[in-house]
Amino acid sequence: MRLVWSMVILAVLGALVLAAVLTVSPESAGGALDVFFLYVGGLTLLGLVVFTGRRGGEAPERSPFEEARRPVWPAPGPLPELERITRALSLGTQSAFDYHFRLQPLLREITETRLAARGRRLEDAERMLGSDAWELVRPSSGLPENRHGPGADPDVVRRLVEELEKI
Numbered sequence: 001m002r003l004v005w006s007m008v009i010l011a012v013l014g015a016l017v018l019a020a021v022l023t024v025s026p027e028s029a030g031g032a033l034d035v036f037f038l039y040v041g042g043l044t045l046l047g048l049v050v051f052t053g054r055r056g057g058e059a060p061e062r063s064p065f066e067e068a069r070r071p072v073w074p075a076p077g078p079l080p081e082l083e084r085i086t087r088a089l090s091l092g093t094q095s096a097f098d099y100h101f102r103l104q105p106l107l108r109e110i111t112e113t114r115l116a117a118r119g120r121r122l123e124d125a126e127r128m129l130g131s132d133a134w135e136l137v138r139p140s141s142g143l144p145e146n147r148h149g150p151g152a153d154p155d156v157v158r159r160l161v162e163e164l165e166k167i
Contacts, residue, residue, distance in 0.1 A: 007047045014039045093154045097147035100140060104152075107160065111137045114167045128167065133160040 018036045022029055062070075085106065092103020111129075112122050126134040136152055137160070 003047060003050055007043055010043055011040055014043070089157070091151070093151045093157065095147065095151050096144035096149040099151035100144050100147075103157075104136065104140065107157070108137045108139075111160075111164060114164050118167060129160065129163045132156045133163055136160050 014036060018032055021032045025032075088098075088102040088106050091098035092106075093099070108122070111125055115121060115125060115128075120128070122137070122139075125137055129137075133156065136156060
């Protein structure tokens with residue numbers, strides 16, 4: 001209802017301007033009426049746009065057409081590198097073979113990278129990380145004697161990771 005009153009008030013103001021123009025210059029009545037009718041038509045269009053722009057109730061933000069046009073991105077999957085690390089950790093704590101060939105090279109690479117960021121070498125890791133953690137990353141002397149034996153202790157691996165995060 002407020003919209004209707006606003007449009008009526010603006011139309012009345014336009015009519016007052018038209019009356020003033022006709023009073024001052026009666027010979028330009030044809031042009032003044034044309035301008036007035038354009039003004040009223042513009043007001044009508046503006047009123048319709050504002051009225052149709054207002055929606056009753058809670059309507060969706062987008063039309064069904066806009067929703068259909070929206071590109072559908074697939075949900076991101078797990079990172080392949082994270083899967084590889086998780087697999088190496090899981091297998092490396094179960095058997096000596098997987099520890100030697102999967103987990104130890106990965107832990108050594110991570111340790112070397114973290115130490116290199118601080119200007120250190122792998123040889124400095126023994127005194128920085130402790131003897132238990134050093135046993136996990138030290139250069140090995142060959143293949144494990146019992147490849148089906150136990151892998152790395154998960155608690156020691158956890159402590160190594162915590163120490164590496166401190167570096």
